[in-house]
Amino acid sequence: MRARRSSGHRHVQAEYGPCFSLEVKFVIEVYKNLFIGSQDDEVAVRTQGGWFVIHACKDPYHRQALGYTGKAAAKNHPEYLIARREGCLILNLVDVPDVNDISAEIIDTALEGIHQNISSKRVLVHCNQGQSRSPTIAFLYLVKFTDVLPSRDVDDDLRIFQELYPTYAPAKGMADFARQNWSRYSSKG
Secondary structure (H helix, E strand, O other): OOOOOOOOEEOOOOOOOEEEEEOOOOOOOEOEEEEEEEEEHHHHHHOOOOOOEOOOOOHHHHHHHHOOOOOOOOOOOOOOOOOEEEEEEEEEEOOOHHHHHHHHHHHHHHHHHHHHHHHOOOEEEEEOOOOOOOHHHHHHHHHOOOOOOOOOOOOHHHHHHHHHHOOOOOHHHHHHHHHHHHHHHHHHO
């Protein structure tokens, strides 16, 4: 499913109803009810009903949810990695160069959050710019839970995903996470 441009707006034709218009920068529906976007896109859907949102960015969302002002939340805080709120997950996820600084628990929780909500709501996965963290999460969701990607080879799947979401430009850590964990998610187990 592809988005089309019209008069400076993104119009997304979804299988669940008529076309709707959002003033957004990147939002694209890559699978029925699964949208990827930026922080600006989250603002655009914030007041609309029927959305489950995954905030895949520490700043400003995780910081605001937990109320910390320093560099990071206390590591012993019960929501250090993931804050759960009505209608959303808020991830302590930063675009880092080292894959070892990305928690599989965060990514796995995001994938389960999508899976639990996608049949009844539109799901927006967003990060600050909509180019790295959120599309990587959506890519791994497609690998694990759908047949959109053939799951024979990580390079083939990434190429097909890039066609679905042309602005995909993962930072090194997220790119490495997707590659290193692709086989775990592609096993559909």
